[in-house]
Amino acid sequence: MKNKIEIKNLTKHYGGFTLDNVSFGVPRGSVVGLIGENGAGKSTIIKSLLGVINTDGGEILFDGVPLGRLGKNQRQLTGVVLDDVSLPSAVNLRELNTVMKNMFSRWDEQTFFALTERFRLPRDKKTGEFSKGMKMKTAIAAALSHGAETLILDEPTSGLDPVARDEILDILYDFMQNSGHAVLISSHITSDLEKLCDYVVFIHGGKVAVSGEKDALLEEYAVYGGNISDLDPAAVVRVRRRNYGADALVKRSMIPPSFGTEKTTLEDIMLFFVKGEKL
């Protein structure tokens, strides 16, 4: 399957943080979830992909073309939702439509107003007076109104109530009805990603800790709550020790069925990698 976005050995150094040789792809027709704790490097990856920070190494390709060689029209084939929204706050939706119409060559105001209607956003109120959820919905409506084939979303559901999050996920499901589309979404709300994603990339300490097809990952790992010394050490990926004992993230295929493991979630995997230790 051809990748819509290809990231190879992406590196970026900040003061006390390094994004270290990160590589992964976003296949056409799929949703890739970028998960990890705060400060893991998710936003740095997203900003690198959008060209709003300068990287120290690596390559970013969109449909095989390096990011730096994309023209304005090609760049506009990517819809963007930033964690802080970053839209003008002194305009209402009608004015925002006018601004965007003159910024994007393929702006579709019918789509924009249809989406803002669907999100029940008032047209004549300044966006700066919107709630966080309304601002995020505005950003999503804008990102979906200029003929984007790829969506890059940085924490779009963070801080939103479950109803608003569900509405946003519905919109993303609709977007993915076109098999030529692709989505890269970062979030630390793993339950949202578990519903939506086909692939998951887990970033920890600036590196890719785990990546792969979501269902395969959830099938590959399991949580074991029994006596860890009974396990084959090669089967134990991470251990979380507690006052009353320990839990282990294990490779399901290496554990005898009689040991009784529990199904894992993306959140389990994330917690084991962040808080757990190797045997």
Added chain:
Amino acid sequence: MKGLFLKDFYNLRQLLLWYGVMMALFVAAAVISKNLSFMMGFGVFITISTASSSMAYDEKDNWYKFARACGLSPLAIAAEKYLLTLALGALSFALLAVCQAVIGEIDWMLNAGFFAINLMIGAVVFPVLFKFGVEKGRLALIAALVAAIALSVLLMSVSGSITTPLALALFTAACLALFALSMWLSAKILGKKDM
């Protein structure tokens, strides 16, 4: 570019209305007193402070990040502020010429010098604002505006003694070149900045 202008217009409409009212008062005072010095100083103030206010809005809204993420080049983002300054400078130039026509004769040499001062101040201030932000660059902005007003008053007092159109033409051309160089520098600063 049109989208960027519209965004600035929506952001600044209340400020522009206020500046318009103030300018009307300055124009009336200038015509009545037949002294254009303060009107010219205020013209420079409006020109530079409108562009810097639009930058302050952009910083508050994190607009540069969105614009860059949508594929707008650093040069396009910076150029819009310079074109805004050029447009407002031209408007001040035209207003000055109208006032001169009302009270006497249009002094094209004085007006060209006045226009060039607008560009020179913008050329000095904008890279500082792009580099450090409007909040941190405020000191440079205030210093530049005080210098602009002083230069305007000085230009008024010496305009009669500038008899060589060539000298004025060279000064204006130098300011235009500085303005273009400054725009290029601002684009480089924006391009190197991590948003």
